[in-house]
Amino acid sequence: MAHAHGGGYYVPQPSHWPLVGSIALFFLALGLVNTLHDATAGPWLMLIGAAILIYMLFGWFGTVIRESLSGFYNDQVDRSFRWGMSWFIFSEVMFFAAFFGALFYVRMWVLPWLGGEPNNEMTHLLLWPQFEAAWPTAGPGLAQDFEIIGAWGIPALNTLILLTSGVTITIAHWGLKENNRRKLITWLAATIALGLVFLGFQAYEYAHAYQDLNLTLQSGIYGSTFFMLTGFHGLHVTLGAIMLIVILARSIKGHFTPKNHFGFEAVAWYWHFVDVVWLFLFIFVYWL
Numbered sequence: 001m002a003h004a005h006g007g008g009y010y011v012p013q014p015s016h017w018p019l020v021g022s023i024a025l026f027f028l029a030l031g032l033v034n035t036l037h038d039a040t041a042g043p044w045l046m047l048i049g050a051a052i053l054i055y056m057l058f059g060w061f062g063t064v065i066r067e068s069l070s071g072f073y074n075d076q077v078d079r080s081f082r083w084g085m086s087w088f089i090f091s092e093v094m095f096f097a098a099f100f101g102a103l104f105y106v107r108m109w110v111l112p113w114l115g116g117e118p119n120n121e122m123t124h125l126l127l128w129p130q131f132e133a134a135w136p137t138a139g140p141g142l143a144q145d146f147e148i149i150g151a152w153g154i155p156a157l158n159t160l161i162l163l164t165s166g167v168t169i170t171i172a173h174w175g176l177k178e179n180n181r182r183k184l185i186t187w188l189a190a191t192i193a194l195g196l197v198f199l200g201f202q203a204y205e206y207a208h209a210y211q212d213l214n215l216t217l218q219s220g221i222y223g224s225t226f227f228m229l230t231g232f233h234g235l236h237v238t239l240g241a242i243m244l245i246v247i248l249a250r251s252i253k254g255h256f257t258p259k260n261h262f263g264f265e266a267v268a269w270y271w272h273f274v275d276v277v278w279l280f281l282f283i284f285v286y287w288l
Contacts, residue, residue: 024053138220151286165194
């Protein structure tokens with residue numbers, strides 16, 4: 001391998017990691033299919049795939065980190081990384097937009113149609129004459145009773161926690177720019193702690209919903225949209241916390257400098273994205 005000089009662009013040597021990643025995804029998909037068909041081998045195949053995937057992530061990201069520390073990446077490569085992360089976050093925006101779109105479509109259009117809004121009286125009378133168009137609802141033809149989670153309990157507390165974590169990671173970024181290693185590590189650790197507390201409260205909220213409120217994925221359209229939106233957000237917080245832990249370990253090892261720290265910035269962008277998504281969740285899922 002050679003350094004990238006001037007306008008040159010670093011091209012790595014052929015790597016085996018994409019092949020390893022493909023094998024991991026194959027085992028994961030095969031295991032999922034077998035699990036859906038109640039095959040005994042299904043969970044084991046998924047476990048094998050997950051183990052290979054983790055091995056691949058450690059190996060591939062380790063290679064990229066070593067290349068970065070060795071000085072192989074120039075400004076042009078850095079711009080490529082930034083564009084790549086920007087498009088990745090945009091794809092995540094579209095991912096959540098699909099679920100928010102489903103929620104808005106049901107609440108703003110489908111529910112009034114089924115409830116007999118003007119010019120739709122016959123739809124109501126012919127299909128679901130007993131249905132009352134009020135949100136939240138399981139949907140027409142579903143008699144399951146459930147309670148919803150109020151906005152001003154754990155959801156409001158989790159909102160405060162995530163907003164605070166956005167402040168702490170920004171302070172950590174300032175510490176990195178100031179070359180203040182203690183400030184960087186302290187506030188980065190605080191961000192991780194806040195993220196883990198958020199996940200703990202969400203796990204408690206889910207247990208409360210299932211055990212006490214009868215609010216589950218089977219609770220019609222409200223239950224499915226609620227758990228899909230909050231569940232995928234929780235998954236993203238989990239991934240963000242893992243990335244922050246990796247960045248913390250790298251910060252402790254002194255990998256970043258005030259002028260060369262895109263790895264930190266990429267994770268910070270992702271974490272701010274998670275914060276913004278939660279604000280929309282709090283407003284449109286819990287509050288309104």
